[in-house]
Each structure stands twice: as structure tokens, then as C-alpha cells.
Amino acid sequence: MQNEQLVAKLNDRRLRVRLKALKTISLNETSTKTHYDANRNINYVYRTVYSCFDRTPSLAVYYTKKFGMPLTAIVDYASLSSAEELIKAEKIIGGLYYCGAEVAVQTKDGKRIILSAVGIPHKNVKAFNEDLSSYRNKRLAFTNSLREKLNARFKKYNISLPYAFWSLFGTVKTTSIEDLYVNLATNVMQKYQTGEAITSFLLNDLGLSLSEEDLKKLEDSSSTLYVFDLAYALKNKLVIKQPEESLNKAEDFIGLCNKYGAISSATFKGGNLDEFLAEVKSLGLNSATAEFSNDQAFMQEFYDKCMTLDILPIVRTLVAHPRKRLDGTFEDLELAKKYKDNALCLVGHEISSSINPEDGMFSQKTIEQFPTLEERIKLYSRVGTK
Numbered sequence: 001m002q003n004e005q006l007v008a009k010l011n012d013r014r015l016r017v018r019l020k021a022l023k024t025i026s027l028n029e030t031s032t033k034t035h036y037d038a039n040r041n042i043n044y045v046y047r048t049v050y051s052c053f054d055r056t057p058s059l060a061v062y063y064t065k066k067f068g069m070p071l072t073a074i075v076d077y078a079s080l081s082s083a084e085e086l087i088k089a090e091k092i093i094g095g096l097y098y099c100g101a102e103v104a105v106q107t108k109d110g111k112r113i114i115l116s117a118v119g120i121p122h123k124n125v126k127a128f129n130e131d132l133s134s135y136r137n138k139r140l141a142f143t144n145s146l147r148e149k150l151n152a153r154f155k156k157y158n159i160s161l162p163y164a165f166w167s168l169f170g171t172v173k174t175t176s177i178e179d180l181y182v183n184l185a186t187n188v189m190q191k192y193q194t195g196e197a198i199t200s201f202l203l204n205d206l207g208l209s210l211s212e213e214d215l216k217k218l219e220d221s222s223s224t225l226y227v228f229d230l231a232y233a234l235k236n237k238l239v240i241k242q243p244e245e246s247l248n249k250a251e252d253f254i255g256l257c258n259k260y261g262a263i264s265s266a267t268f269k270g271g272n273l274d275e276f277l278a279e280v281k282s283l284g285l286n287s288a289t290a291e292f293s294n295d296q297a298f299m300q301e302f303y304d305k306c307m308t309l310d311i312l313p314i315v316r317t318l319v320a321h322p323r324k325r326l327d328g329t330f331e332d333l334e335l336a337k338k339y340k341d342n343a344l345c346l347v348g349h350e351i352s353s354s355i356n357p358e359d360g361m362f363s364q365k366t367i368e369q370f371p372t373l374e375e376r377i378k379l380y381s382r383v384g385t386k
Helices: 003-009 015-028 057-066 083-093 122-131 133-157 177-192 195-205 212-217 226-237 250-260 273-283 296-308 333-355 364-369 373-384
Strands: 044-046 071-077 096-106 112-118 164-167 170-173 263-267 287-291 312-319
Touching: 003 015, 015 057, 015 083, 044 057, 057 071, 057 083, 071 083, 071 112, 071 333, 083 096, 083 122, 096 122, 096 250, 096 333, 112 250, 122 133, 122 250, 122 333, 133 177, 177 195, 177 226, 195 226, 212 226, 250 263, 250 273, 263 273, 263 312, 273 287, 273 296, 287 296, 296 312, 296 333, 312 333, 333 373
Parallel strands: 044 071, 044 312, 071 096, 263 287, 287 312
Antiparallel strands: 096 112, 112 263, 164 170
């Protein structure tokens, strides 16, 4: 069977078919694994079909192997449904990994903040996922309100989005904004069919401001990534008033992280870094996360300030679109190693706490034995030592 056919099977709706295809690919490509440059960012965090676009955990693991990356990380929105498949897929590949969930929550002063739970002990995944149901339900209510606004906007074009849609897992309710726009893009494609007609609709009817790069991607409607390119353009270029968002309390989610032995983290979304880190500290979070940036001075500043406050600094690249490039490179080899070690800590924590909850990186027992963050980073990053 050709490799392209096997890769396609990684998105089959049946788990056993996906895992069997991954095993075959793994056996066929053992000698083609590429070397991963020491300066490269290793922490590429995937979204999957459980919260965004059309990528299964098996396909995410395949990309990790294909590009020779040291680990696979999957952090879906308010869902740990990918964890079981991730664990099984990585047993086939024999690689490093960690799972997690990310949510938007509200602080006591009403501020919206993005929190995540990563490195979750395996025996706690199912219970944690059940406790995330209220977060998923609130996201469902939000996306349903957005769906109604989009339907009102597109009514005159005879385009309508259903409450539920068909995916590779059957009929499901839309819990992801990305899923909503993928289905909107699908309906636009069905109505206008050609790239020329679609771009004319976007420019002349919807009045979208599209870049030359956007237009180039939208020329060929036969492209396998076309629906995602169109969805991305609609999501980012269509001006529409966002619905009100009901959010859980930040302290409730942090409580779940502590209850289930996960590492809690807040994601920096810009603004004053010192104020952000002060809030991270006041909330009692274990870690702070920043998206990888070509601004190397910021990457260094983020690391140094986090470590000063005894906060584990994590840098990631969020892979939530099929065209996302995996090319983040640090100019400073020493800084690259520091962030690599910190990413490996998440893996080490997940492994250790899955065996014994008291052996987690931030457990009372561990902190008593290894009081400084530097000591614990050195200990838990050993999982990546060969």
C-alpha cells in the first residue's frame, strides 16, 4: 500500500484502522527519521478533531515522527478525549508525549485568561475529562450563539449552518469556533464551487479584505487544504459581533489541576509581562506559557522573569491549522536547551505522576526533596536523555 494511502487512513473514523496504519508507517519509515536541529523549538502543541479542524491524534503523532521531533503534545480545548489514542499511538512509535486541556476562564476581577492543564496522570484523565463537561457546554452555547449570528448574516445567500454537523466521527455538535467556520466554508464551496466564484463572493458580496497570499490560496478550489484556507479567511476577515461568553472561574479550573495532579499554566497573550506574571503567581499556577516568537529578546526575558518568580516557563507553537509551519528556531543554543528541558519536564511529570501521584513535579513530597525549581527541572527533564 502506498504511503499516501496509509497517511489518509490516519484520519479514518475507526481507531483500530488509524493505529494499524500508524504501525505500518512506523515500520516502513524507521530508516528515514530526520535529525532534529538542537536549536529548534520542540514544543509543538497540536489541536485535534476533538476541538479543532480535521486532525486525529494518530496524525499528530505521525507528523512528530515525520519531522523527527522529540515529543508529541496534544492540548485540546476543554477536552481530554484525545489522550487514550495519543497514549496508544506513542506506544507504537516509542516516542515521548504529554496530554492536556486548555480553557478560557474568568478571574475574580472579571478578566478573561487562558489556562491549561498539562502532564495529566493517566489514571486521572477520564475523571478530569468528565469534570471539563461544564467548560465544553459553555463553549457549545457560545458557538451556537455565533452560529445564529452567522446564519443571520448569510441568510440572504441561502447559506445556513446546522446545530449539528457530520464529521469523521458521525453527527456531532459544534463545540469549536474553528469547526463552525470549516462548516461555513464547506457550504460556501458547495454553493459557489470554483475558486474564482468563491473569491468574487468574498470580495464583492461579503466585502472581505484579502491579502495577495489569501487570494493565491483561494484560487484553486481543488486543493486538499482549500476548505481550511477558506475557513481561516472567513474566521479572520469576516467582521461579526462576537456573542457574550459565559466563563467558569479561574480558581475552579486551578482546583481541578491540583485535584488531578496536572501542571497548571497560564498563556501570555500580550500586554504587560510583569502584570501577567504577577497574576500567575497570585493565582498559584505552576507555570506560564508563551507562544514561540522570533523576538529572541522576549523569549529570554520571559524565561528569566518566570524563573525569578519560581514559575516554570514554557514556550510552545500551537498547531491549529494544517498549514502551520514547524520552523521555530532559537538563535541561542543555550536558551533553546533551557526551553527544551522545560518541555521535557512536562513529559517527565506525566510519566512520574502516572506511576505515583506523589512523584509529580509540584507535589509536596517532591518540593520537600528538591526545593528549587532548577533542581526539579534537571530531574524531570532527564526523560529526554538517551
